[in-house]
Amino acid sequence: MIIERPAAFVTSEFLIRQATQAWEISGAASLRHRTFVREQGLFDGHDRDAIDRVALPLVALSTMASEADEVVGTVRIHEETPGVWWGGRLAVAPAYRGVGRLGAELIRLAVGTAHARGCTAFMAHVQLQNVPLFEKLDWQPLGQQDLHGHPHMRMQADLAAYPAIADPARGWMALTRRAA
Template sequence: MIIERPAAFVTPEFLIRLATESWEIGGAASLRHRTFVTEQGIFEGHDRDVTDRHALPLVAISTMASEADEVVGTVRIHEDTPGVWWGGRLAVAPAYRRVGRLGVELIRLAVGTAHARGCHTFLAHVQMQNVAMFESLEWQSVGETDLRGHPHMKMQANLAAYPSVTDPARGWMSLRRRAA
């Protein structure tokens, strides 16, 4: 069956939340594959690893007639050692980049969720082209490192800038940017 997405039904809201339903978890996995295997070629075959066994998948979901439609953004977070959390696999679908501030909202949910669970240090390996974006969101560079042949910057979030999110499964709604 072909599912049409008539423009008239596309609504400007995005849902930012912890993925709990299987279609959300599958949508996040699919978006990661499209981004890190197909688009960027950072991984060959698949980008799954042992961290996925315990990481929390967070998603941004587009809406159709104000109902959840498809996963268009994702990030995962996990606690590595007590109080030390990592974020990773941040991806927004190409058609939605710089459309709804989905990257920013996913980072806010990621760090806020960890903050509420006792995080005292939140880290990420950030691709070099995205360092400026993270700096503008109150992250500091810790040091450069090479991952799978690609240069990354290890960065740390300023937790004071990220209030705790106690109910990530509920999440929040975020709006498409207004046309300039």
């Protein structure tokens, strides 16, 4: 007799917003470390850099009974030069990668937040396996380059596809479903 274990519970409701509380900020840093240092081996020791001092951390939070519970996705944004914004360190926890839209919702928050702050160009270096997602979200490839020993695509968002988000700390609830 084979007994199947139930799949781990993964909520279908997520809060997408700017990280403002200490546990959200540390949760985003922890998720980045697990993703880019331990899992992918892109960095030795840690992935923190000077950009973290000026970047806005954005998060996807799982919810339990409609209350924020755990950081399960993150991205950071910063203004490099007047009007030119960059997104980076987009990460979704492994257990939540099969959940539809988390990465897309974080990208929407990232570009919309920058758009509300006077962004005229929003850029990112995207790992090659993620280029199709970004293209579906109205991003254009601008050329491939190696970063941290791995190939990335430099990409630019079509700002017309991203309405301005004036209050990213308020965020929104995203209802998702696990991909089949």
